[in-house]
Amino acid sequence: xxxxxxxxxAVVILLFSGCGGGGSNTPSTPPPAATPAVAPTVAASVSxxxxxxxxxxxxxxxxxxxxxxxxxxxxxxxxxxxYTAPINISTDTVLSFIAIGSTGLRSQVIRQTYIxxxxxxxxxxxATATAVISASNEASFSLSIENAxxxxxxxxxxxxxxxxxxxxxxxxxxxxxxxxxxQLDLSTFANGRxxxxxxxxxxxxxxxPAFFLALTKTGSLGPFNVNGSVRxxxxxxxxxxxxxTTTTIVNNDSFTEAQQIFSPGMLGGYxxxxxSGESGxxxxxxxxxxxxxxxxxxxxxxxxxxEDSADLDIELYDSTRVLVDDSLGVGNTEVIDVTTSGNxxxxxxxxxxxxxxxxxxxxxxxxxxxxxxxxxxxSSFDDFIPNQxxxxxxxxxxxxxxxxxxxxxxxxxxxxxxxxxxxxxxMSFGSAGQRNAMIxxxxxxxxxxxxxxxxxxxxxxx
Numbered sequence: 450x451x452x453x454x455x456x457x458x459a460v461v462i463l464l465f466s467g468c469g470g471g472g473s474n475t476p477s478t479p480p481p482a483a484t485p486a487v488a489p490t491v492a493a494s495v496s497x498x499x500x501x502x503x504x505x506x507x508x509x510x511x512x513x514x515x516x517x518x519x520x521x522x523x524x525x526x527x528x529x530x531x532y533t534a535p536i537n538i539s540t541d542t543v544l545s546f547i548a549i550g551s552t553g554l555r556s557q558v559i560r561q562t563y564i565x566x567x568x569x570x571x572x573x574x575x576a577t578a579t580a581v582i583s584a585s586n587e588a589s590f591s592l593s594i595e596n597a598x599x600x601x602x603x604x605x606x607x608x609x610x611x612x613x614x615x616x617x618x619x620x621x622x623x624x625x626x627x628x629x630x631x632q633l634d635l636s637t638f639a640n641g642r643x644x645x646x647x648x649x650x651x652x653x654x655x656x657x658p659a660f661f662l663a664l665t666k667t668g669s670l671g672p673f674n675v676n677g678s679v680r681x682x683x684x685x686x687x688x689x690x691x692x693x694t695t696t697t698i699v700n701n702d703s704f705t706e707a708q709q710i711f712s713p714g715m716l717g718g719y720x721x722x723x724x725s726g727e728s729g730x731x732x733x734x735x736x737x738x739x740x741x742x743x744x745x746x747x748x749x750x751x752x753x754x755x756e757d758s759a760d761l762d763i764e765l766y767d768s769t770r771v772l773v774d775d776s777l778g779v780g781n782t783e784v785i786d787v788t789t790s791g792n793x794x795x796x797x798x799x800x801x802x803x804x805x806x807x808x809x810x811x812x813x814x815x816x817x818x819x820x821x822x823x824x825x826x827x828s829s830f831d832d833f834i835p836n837q838x839x840x841x842x843x844x845x846x847x848x849x850x851x852x853x854x855x856x857x858x859x860x861x862x863x864x865x866x867x868x869x870x871x872x873x874x875x876m877s878f879g880s881a882g883q884r885n886a887m888i889x890x891x892x893x894x895x896x897x898x899x900x901x902x903x904x905x906x907x908x909x910x911x
């Protein structure tokens with residue numbers, strides 16, 4: 450029995466010592482797996498959107514990848530334009546681009562749409578059913594934004610004329626192009642003049658010139674009974690800087706400050722030379738007015754001058770501020786005919802004196818100008834006429850002497866129009882010798898030629 454047990458024990462020992470065949474029991478390490486290829490990525494420095502300036506777009510991709518792009522909405526591939534430098538975008542563009550790695554793997558095609566818009570909103574208006582703020586409507590006074598560009602943001606500022614003005618500002622977005630209503634509580638505003646201004650800004654960041662609306666707060670007046678009817682012409686507007694000291698001036702004296710108006714329409718305004726006109730805001734500094742508007746072919750611009758003693762003129766500039774026409778007559782009406790549709794600046798200025806004026810713009814058929822007014826028009830764009838000149842009698846002389854001198858020239862048949870003695874005169878000479886002799890005589894005795902730069906062109910054309 451003991452022998453058998455020892456034999457069994459020996460077998461067990463042999464079994465344990467023979468496991469593994471004498472080798473190590475540590476498992477072997479498999480070779481590393483290959484890294485999978487990854488497609489490159491690509492991006493633009495400026496995402497698509499609306500802009501009011503040229504955009505410089507830089508494209509970047511994973512190291513070692515080449516970028517290819519198109520600007521015509523087509524899908525790019527390795528035969529498209531290869532990107533090497535920033536892309537300048539100055540017009541509406543769909544930029545499509547892709548990155549292709551050294552292994553041939555490609556990124557997704559990325560598309561960015563850029564809208565380049567440099568034109569500010571225009572032809573809108575701020576309107577109200579009544580320009581009078583009274584006790585009956587001051588707690589909920591209604592303004593409306595008419596004909597606005599869809600999607601633009603608006604900013605309305607309303608303020609009174611108190612020494613420490615009350616002000617209300619309203620902002621929002623235009624979701625209805627035809628009309629947007631605004632309700633205001635003006636019950637705390639002081640009685641007197643109230644001004645409202647509107648500025649629209651589009652998605653590209655272009656802001657319109659301010660559109661102004663003049664209101665009057667009367668408070669608790671009345672009751673009154675009024676019979677009859679009052680008709681205000683559609684499109685009535687007002688110059689934003691006038692001589693009235695009860696108003697708040699908003700300058701429109703240059704291209705950059707031009708007041709936006711609309712056509713067809715009628716505007717009342719005031720201009721003057723420095724140190725002329727009634728005492729007010731502008732009698733010392735003088736004033737001229739610039740307006741910006743859209744005009745159509747066959748539109749007509751008519752300036753009607755209120756004061757006989759004043760001489761006002763108008764100039765028409767295109768949207769690049771190049772003078773394209775003018776009317777430089779000496780009567781009470783100046784007229785310019787528009788022959789090309791587009792955006793324009795109108796400049797109204799005083800050659801002499803100071804005056805209120807009415808500016809009408811619109812279709813020729815809707816404006817009435819007599820043939821005599823048209824025939825009397827003077828422009829620097831008129832053809833040169835030999836042996837004619839424009840001169841002005843010396844304003845330092847007594848009016849009686851000026852009239853006597855003018856009558857003397859008329860008796861010789863030299864004066865071509867019946868114009869007041871204190872205004873520029875149109876003279877015609879029979880010959881070069883007569884012209885030289887007459888100019889010498891006039892300069893020595895009775896007259897002096899004007900040196901106002903606004904009339905230089907008129908003189909040179911005559």
